[in-house]
Amino acid sequence: MVLSSVLREVDDDVLEGVLACSRPECQLEFPIIDGAPILVPDVRGVISQSLLPLLARDDLSPTMVGVIGDCAGPSSAFDTMRQQLSLYAWDHYGDLDPQEPAAETGAPRPGGARACLAAGLSLAGDLTGGPAIDLGCSTGRLAFDLAERTGDLVLGVDLNLAMIRLARRVLTTGRVDYDRRRVGLVYDRRSFAMPVDRAARVDFWVADVLALPFAIESFGLVAAVNLIDCIAAPAALPGVAADLLRPGGSAVFATPYDWSPSAAAVEGWIGGHSQRAPHGGASEPLMTALLTPGAHPQSVEGLRLVGEHPGVSWQLRLHDRATMHYAVHVLAARADA
């Protein structure tokens, strides 16, 4: 891959440019937009499905964004994007928001995904070092947590351009700006500081976890928090992690097994179907079997379960009066040294 053109750059950070495959017979182009490289096999598909975040303006007042939200209406692509950003930005950064209600009020608590990662890292024990990757990083806070924990290079990857955009804005401005859903189409703009360690080498790319552009054994740590039930081929994820890991590296998986046909066909779910089978339809024993060499036909060689937590609390705030509460199964695994 070569950087074939730089169209906009600030302090060595390429904000707009084009990467091109260096193989003469290929020469596919991958754009860098707003600092985020889009490194997916189907660039055309991802761009055409992401026109809204790609072309969205960020200079409109919260009032005008609200007017547009009312006009676009519920279930519009605009409202879906705002709802998703509200969900994940609240969970990732709400602890830093001075306007969040205090814990004593009984209001839902942000930070559940970070708690899943922390539980997984504690189960993983000593880390070997080397770059870390957060698969399905969404709005990015766990990548910052990984940087603090490892002191090494951290990359967050996600297919959702709106989320990567928010993560990159936090990275480059040290501020979080998001619309927090109150009720229906009503959102309140929240703006507050997120102390970003300038020395931390964190970056965010648009990439598909099932088609990652990395050589094998590139990372010392792989995190996949609340991801496996969101991808088209859930059982492939342990193999993806095993390929990415250097010998002795660690992987953290966390999932509430909230299976949905919109993410993966039923046949691809890990449990959640076939109640007559020996596992009774349970997801947990199948997931642990996938991480135990020889325990299942799809078990991954070279990656071994080292610990699990049955249920870490993860709250996702939908609006002022509704919160989804998950108990997340967290597992840590280690690549053979």
Ligand SMILES: C[S@@+](CC[C@H](N)C(=O)[O-])C[C@H]1O[C@@H](n2cnc3c(N)ncnc32)[C@H](O)[C@@H]1O
């Ligand atoms: C349930 S969210 C979890 C986000 C974050 N890890 C957390 O725990 O807060 C799943 C994330 O995975 C992303 N995602 C889904 N399929 C993906 C894929 N094939 N490649 C990369 N990211 C994907 C979604 O865009 C979303 O941000």
